[in-house]
Amino acid sequence: MRFLDIGSGLGGLLMFVGRERPNVTVEGIESAPLPFAMAWLRLKLTAGPNVRALYGDFWGHDLSDxxxxxxxxxxxxxxxxxxxxxxxxxxxxxxxxxxxxxxxxxxxxxxxxxxxxxxxxxxxxx
Ligand SMILES: C[S@@+](CC[C@H](N)C(=O)[O-])C[C@H]1O[C@@H](n2cnc3c(N)ncnc32)[C@H](O)[C@@H]1O
Incomplete structure (x- = not known):
């Protein structure tokens, strides 16, 4: 199962869903550089391998998967x-x-x- 937070901010929701659902691939996409960088670091330090922050504009991100x-x-x-x-x-x-x-x-x-x-x-x- 794959979950996406469009506009994932500081990554708080990604951390929570990733922890509660370790079998789910949890991704977030964020276009503001500072929140993205903070989320990326936070996830790298504390989240499991099922959680990932992407940098970009969700309008250009394919949702079909x-x-x-x-x-x-x-x-x-x-x-x-x-x-x-x-x-x-x-x-x-x-x-x-x-x-x-x-x-x-x-x-x-x-x-x-x-x-x-x-x-x-x-x-x-x-
Ligand atoms: C209210 S915050 C939500 C944060 C998080 N999803 C949550 O539920 O706590 C909305 C976020 O969406 C981001 N955002 C707005 N438009 C965006 C876009 N087109 N692409 C990616 N992120 C966007 C903003 O920069 C902001 O960090």
Missing amino acids: YDVVYAFLSPAPMAALFEKVKKEMKPGSMFISNSFAVPEVAPDEIIKVDDKRKTQLLIWRF
Whole structure:
């Protein structure tokens, strides 16, 4: 199974998922140089071999090989991102958006997380 965090920031989610799911290949892609560098170092020092940080722009990254793609971005890219996700992701895969909806496309499932932010995970299955 392959998991991708698009916009992986400092790599906190990658560390968590990688630790909880050692049999899953966990990747993150980040375009901001400093957070990427910090995540890369952090993962190199503390994460298992199943976790990897990639440097780049997710708009140019092929999503067809992932079983789960996760995003925690902003409202602005969600419509265009969903078009990319729909075009590239394979049957049986899922897209998870932390907090941000896709205009006019209801998610298949919403998970309410019991945290301080009252986070909602919006899930689309393909
Ligand atoms: C709110 S942070 C999310 C960090 C992490 N995924 C999490 O859930 O804790 C969003 C990140 O997306 C990155 N980002 C935004 N647009 C991007 C793009 N086109 N390609 C790669 N990373 C991008 C930002 O630099 C930022 O680090």
